[in-house]
Amino acid sequence: MPFRADILRDDHRRRERRAWIITAVAATIILLAGLIAGAFWRWAFHDLPSLPEDPETFWSIRREASATLLDRNGDVLDVRGPLYASSITLDDLPPHVINAFIAIEDRRFYEHDGVDYRSAGRAVLANLRAGATVQGGSTLTMQLVKNLILSPERSLRRKIQEMRLALALERQLSKTQILELYLNRVYLGAGAYGVEAASRRYFGRSASQLTLSEAALLAALPKAPSRLDPTTNIEAARERAAQVLQAMTEAEFITAEERDAALAAPAQLQPAAEQTLRDGALYGYIFDEALAQAEALIASRPADLVIRTTIDPELQGMAHSALNARLDEEGERENAGQAALVALANDGSIRALVGGRNYADSQFNRAVHAYRQPGSAFKPIVYAAAFEAGLSPFTAFYDEPIDLEGWSPRNFGGNYRGRVTLQEALRRSINTVAAQVGVEIGPEAVVDMAHRLGIETELPPLPALSLGAVEVNLLELTGAYSTIASDGIRRRPFLILAVTDSRGRVLYERPETEGSGERAIEANIAQTVSTLMQDVVISGTGQNARLADRPVAGKTGTSQDSRDAWFVGFSADYTAGVWVGNDDDTPTRDVTGGGLPARIWRDFMTLAHAELPARLLSAPAPRERTEREERLAAYYSSLSSAFAAELGEAAEP
Structure with a gap:
C-alpha cells in the first residue's frame, strides 16, 4: 500500500508540473502574442489620423487653393490652381454616370461595410501570382479615405490604415454621402477634381448632361488620371472607357446594345479653342483685378474661390483682337508700345477690360492702375461744369494768346481762331x-464736377486742371463718360456679381439696389455735353471714331509731347475708353487721341455692335450747318486766325 501511495503522489506531482509548464507556455505565448499584437498595432496605427467629426469638413479637407473666374452667364473663363466646380448631388446626375464609376471601381459598393474582403482576397492572390501589384482591391470608400486623409505612401501599413478608416467612415456617413463625396472630390486629370469640373473641362457642359460614352470616359480616369488624361492621350482614355462599358454590361447596368452604341460613338472633347481653361492672355488682367476685389469684399478667403464677373467673353475677345491688331500694324511706326481698353454697359458693368498688349510679358494693368494725363479728354467734364454754371454751347470766347497769372496755354499746332463758341471750341x-x-x-x-461724374482720384484745384494736366486712370475716366451717356445718372463701374465657394455658398452678392445709380448732374446738362461730343466725332478731332451705321459721341485727348493719347466715347449701348502710350513715359511719334486710339475704339465698337440694332443716343444730334454757314464760318475763322497771329507777333519782345 505505501508503495502504491508513493506512485500516486509522484504521478500527481508530474501532472502538476505539466500543468504549470503548459500554463507557463500558454502565458508566454499569450504574452508574446500580446507583445506582437501591440507591436503590430503600434506599427500599423501609431500615426493613424482621425476622421473629422463634422461631415462638412470632408468637402474642404486637403483642398488646394484655387480660384475660378466666371463670365456674366456663369461659364468658366479661367482657373488658377486646381479646377473645382460647384458640388453636385446624386439626384443631379444621370444614373449611367453613377453606375459607370461603381461598375469599374467598386461593383459591390452597396453590399460591403467599407472593405470588400472578397475583392481584397482576389487582389492579394492576383498580385502574388504576378509578383507585382496588378490589382488594388480598394473600395470607393477606401479610395476616398486615401485621397482625403492618408498620405500617398504605397505600403502594406498604409493599406491596413486605409481599411480601418474605411470601416470607420462607413459608420459615420451614409452610402449616399460617401458616393457624393467621392464623385465631387476624385481627381480626373488635367487639374480637374470631381465629375462636374471634369465634365466642364472636357466636354464644356455640366455632368448632369453627360452621355453614356462621356460618363464611361470620366469613369475611366481614376485608375491613372495623368496617363489617361484625354487632352494628351485620348486613345488610351477611350480604351479604358471601353472596359468601363463592358463592366457596366456585366453588372447589368446597361444592355449589350447600349454598350455597342456607346462604343460606336465615343466621347468627343470640346474643341481646344472652346475649352474652359484659357491661357492668361485673354483674361489675365481681369483675373488679377477680380481676385483683388473679391478678397476685399469677403471676410476670409476659402480654399476654393469662385468669382462671377460681368465680363462678356465675346466682347473681351473683340477688345483684345482690336487693340493688338492695331498695335501690330501701327505701334512700331508710331513708337507706341502699349494700349489699354475698357468697355462698360449702361448699368456700369465692365464687359471687357484689356490692361495691356500682352499679359505674359507684363502683368501691370494699365486700364486700372496706370495714372496718366488725359489731356483734352478731360474737357467734357470742364464743359459740364460750365453749363451747370450758366454758360451755353453758344457762349463765345476768344481763341487767342492768353496769360492767366503767368500761365500761357497754347493750342495744339499753335493756331488761333479768334471768336468761337464753346461748341466749336470742344469740337476743335x-x-x-x-x-x-x-x-x-x-x-x-471743375473738381466737384469730376468727382460727381465718376473720377475717384483726388484732383488739385489748379487752372491747368481744365486742360487735363492731372493724372487719372482709364477706368474712372470711362466711368465719368458713362455718366454723361446715361443722362447724368452715375453708376459706378463694377466687375463682380457674386463670390462663392465651390459648394455654392454665397460669400458676396452684388445688391440689386446698387444698379439704380445716383443723379450726378441734371439730364439737360448731360445731354448738352453729349450733343457737343457727337459733333466732335462728326466734324471735329474724333472723326476716326465714326461708326457707319449709328451715332456715337466721344472726345480725343493728348498729353504733353504725345506721351499719352486717349479716345473715350459712347453709343446707345456701350461706353468705351482707349489709352495708348509707353510704360516708360517716353513720347510717342506724335500720336494724338484722334489717331491710333480713335481707330482702336472704332474697330472694337464696330465689332461690338455688329449684331445690335442701330439706336439713337438720348441726346439730340448737333444741328448740321448749311453749306453757306460752313463757308462763312471758314471765312471768319481765317480772318480771326490772321488777326490773332498778328496780335501774337506784336506781343513778341
Whole structure:
C-alpha cells in the first residue's frame, strides 16, 4: 500500500508540473502574442489620423487653393490652381454616370461595410501570382479615405490604415454621402477634381448632361488620371472607357446594345479653342483685378474661390483682337508700345477690360492702375461744369494768346481762331478757351464736377486742371463718360456679381439696389455735353471714331509731347475708353487721341455692335450747318486766325 501511495503522489506531482509548464507556455505565448499584437498595432496605427467629426469638413479637407473666374452667364473663363466646380448631388446626375464609376471601381459598393474582403482576397492572390501589384482591391470608400486623409505612401501599413478608416467612415456617413463625396472630390486629370469640373473641362457642359460614352470616359480616369488624361492621350482614355462599358454590361447596368452604341460613338472633347481653361492672355488682367476685389469684399478667403464677373467673353475677345491688331500694324511706326481698353454697359458693368498688349510679358494693368494725363479728354467734364454754371454751347470766347497769372496755354499746332463758341471750341479741342472757361467758373467747380461724374482720384484745384494736366486712370475716366451717356445718372463701374465657394455658398452678392445709380448732374446738362461730343466725332478731332451705321459721341485727348493719347466715347449701348502710350513715359511719334486710339475704339465698337440694332443716343444730334454757314464760318475763322497771329507777333519782345 505505501508503495502504491508513493506512485500516486509522484504521478500527481508530474501532472502538476505539466500543468504549470503548459500554463507557463500558454502565458508566454499569450504574452508574446500580446507583445506582437501591440507591436503590430503600434506599427500599423501609431500615426493613424482621425476622421473629422463634422461631415462638412470632408468637402474642404486637403483642398488646394484655387480660384475660378466666371463670365456674366456663369461659364468658366479661367482657373488658377486646381479646377473645382460647384458640388453636385446624386439626384443631379444621370444614373449611367453613377453606375459607370461603381461598375469599374467598386461593383459591390452597396453590399460591403467599407472593405470588400472578397475583392481584397482576389487582389492579394492576383498580385502574388504576378509578383507585382496588378490589382488594388480598394473600395470607393477606401479610395476616398486615401485621397482625403492618408498620405500617398504605397505600403502594406498604409493599406491596413486605409481599411480601418474605411470601416470607420462607413459608420459615420451614409452610402449616399460617401458616393457624393467621392464623385465631387476624385481627381480626373488635367487639374480637374470631381465629375462636374471634369465634365466642364472636357466636354464644356455640366455632368448632369453627360452621355453614356462621356460618363464611361470620366469613369475611366481614376485608375491613372495623368496617363489617361484625354487632352494628351485620348486613345488610351477611350480604351479604358471601353472596359468601363463592358463592366457596366456585366453588372447589368446597361444592355449589350447600349454598350455597342456607346462604343460606336465615343466621347468627343470640346474643341481646344472652346475649352474652359484659357491661357492668361485673354483674361489675365481681369483675373488679377477680380481676385483683388473679391478678397476685399469677403471676410476670409476659402480654399476654393469662385468669382462671377460681368465680363462678356465675346466682347473681351473683340477688345483684345482690336487693340493688338492695331498695335501690330501701327505701334512700331508710331513708337507706341502699349494700349489699354475698357468697355462698360449702361448699368456700369465692365464687359471687357484689356490692361495691356500682352499679359505674359507684363502683368501691370494699365486700364486700372496706370495714372496718366488725359489731356483734352478731360474737357467734357470742364464743359459740364460750365453749363451747370450758366454758360451755353453758344457762349463765345476768344481763341487767342492768353496769360492767366503767368500761365500761357497754347493750342495744339499753335493756331488761333479768334471768336468761337464753346461748341466749336470742344469740337476743335481749343485749349485757350477751355483754360478761360476753367478760370471763369473756378477750378473748384471743375473738381466737384469730376468727382460727381465718376473720377475717384483726388484732383488739385489748379487752372491747368481744365486742360487735363492731372493724372487719372482709364477706368474712372470711362466711368465719368458713362455718366454723361446715361443722362447724368452715375453708376459706378463694377466687375463682380457674386463670390462663392465651390459648394455654392454665397460669400458676396452684388445688391440689386446698387444698379439704380445716383443723379450726378441734371439730364439737360448731360445731354448738352453729349450733343457737343457727337459733333466732335462728326466734324471735329474724333472723326476716326465714326461708326457707319449709328451715332456715337466721344472726345480725343493728348498729353504733353504725345506721351499719352486717349479716345473715350459712347453709343446707345456701350461706353468705351482707349489709352495708348509707353510704360516708360517716353513720347510717342506724335500720336494724338484722334489717331491710333480713335481707330482702336472704332474697330472694337464696330465689332461690338455688329449684331445690335442701330439706336439713337438720348441726346439730340448737333444741328448740321448749311453749306453757306460752313463757308462763312471758314471765312471768319481765317480772318480771326490772321488777326490773332498778328496780335501774337506784336506781343513778341
